[in-house]
Amino acid sequence: MTGLRSQATGPRIADGWPRAFWLWLTNPYDYLWIVHHHSMRPLNRQLRFALAAATTMMALGSVLALLSSRGPRGVWGTAITLVILVLQAIVVVAIMRLPMPRTARRARAYFVGLLIFGDLGVAAVMLTLPPLDGAFGCVLLALTSTICVYFVSARWVVAHLTFAFWFIVLSAWRVARTDVVDLFGVGSGAVAMLTAVCGAPIASHVAWTLLSADARQSVRDPLTGLRNRRGVEAGLEVTWSRARSSAAMVAVVVVDVDDFKSVNDTHGHDEGDEVLQRLAGAMLAASGQGAVVGRTGGEEFMAILVGTREELVERIDAMAPALRVPAGPVGTGAPVLSVSVSVGAAVIVQPSSPRRSGDDFREAQRRADGLMYEAKRAGGDRAAIADL
Secondary structure: OHHHHHHOOOOOHHHOHHHHHHHHHHOOOOOOHHHHOOOOHHHHHHHHHHHHHHHHHHHHHHHHHHHOOOOOOHHHHHHHHHHHHHHHHHHHHHHHHOOOOOOHHHHHHHHHHHHHHHHHHHHHHHHOOOHHHHHHHHHHHHHHHHHHHHHOOHHHHHHHHHHHHHHHHHHHHHHHOOOOOOHHHHHHHHHHHHHHHHHHHHHHHHHHHHHHHHHHHOOEOOOOOOEOHHHHHHOHHHHHHHHHHOOOEEEEEEEEEOOHHHHHHHHOHHHHHHHHHHHHHHHHHHHOOOOEEEEOOOOEEEEEEEEOHHHHHHHHHOHHHHOOOEEOOOOOOOOOEEOOEEEEEEEEOOOOOHHHHHHHHHHHHHHHHHHHHHHHHOOOOEEEEEEO
């Protein structure tokens, strides 16, 4: 279960900066966390406004370039700038009108798309201008550097900074060829631009990644890598929104291991931890894609599922058989027993608004707890389901 443990780990300052930098560069990036973490959701409107404002500043640069007497050169230069301006206006409207993405794939496409569009749009417009004017416009790349700090992975940060570095070098070379500014002036301007556009963002992104990794760990169970209770509750609003948008139902499922004390007494606490890790992996597989799965107590797990009633009942009924995992050392030749679980599930037929998801959840959790104990009193290794 090494993979599950790794979900709860991340770069730590105590590891030293070389290791932290390597982890920063290679660790998977959680694109959804910044959008849907419980502390960030109230700021989604402000987040959209900030992204729209950055794109508006780029659009203003395009407008001023068109109005300038030293504006785009030739018909093609003007046409390119007009096309970029129209696209920038469309992007601003889309940012303000469309909701924030709800899946990791869409979040990555959303933020990486904004980054690429910003870089290429600024570069295209600046190349249509005379060298000195275009060099001044390089400062607009600092806006896409801001997107890099908070919203994209380290690899995309490196890609952006590589692009920005060479574009600033190209702009400095264009200015140097004009003899308007001497080489010392061109060099000092290029260094200042590189520091503003490339230097600050990479340091900020490393620091932000370290801080957000610690924040993500606060909603994870360190033993299994699943969410903890706080992490489960953090996923409620997004889950309720998904259910409401697809006219689906929500099931709150409580799972408790039958006679788990005997596992610890017989095989020791280390083996008990191994059993919990095996159960965590089985819970993820049994709950299906998009489910919120967590360990909420010593041997208690929880899953929040979305789907039609038939889909939910099928998944819940299959949980008890799917969660029979080995208890005891495996591969020693000795007989290996399996643990069983009791499952209680409350199906919310008509989920309320996402803002009231907490009330729905607490009521369903109480009902699911009671149903889980009913299944346990009936002998365990079974599921009990009821509608709310």
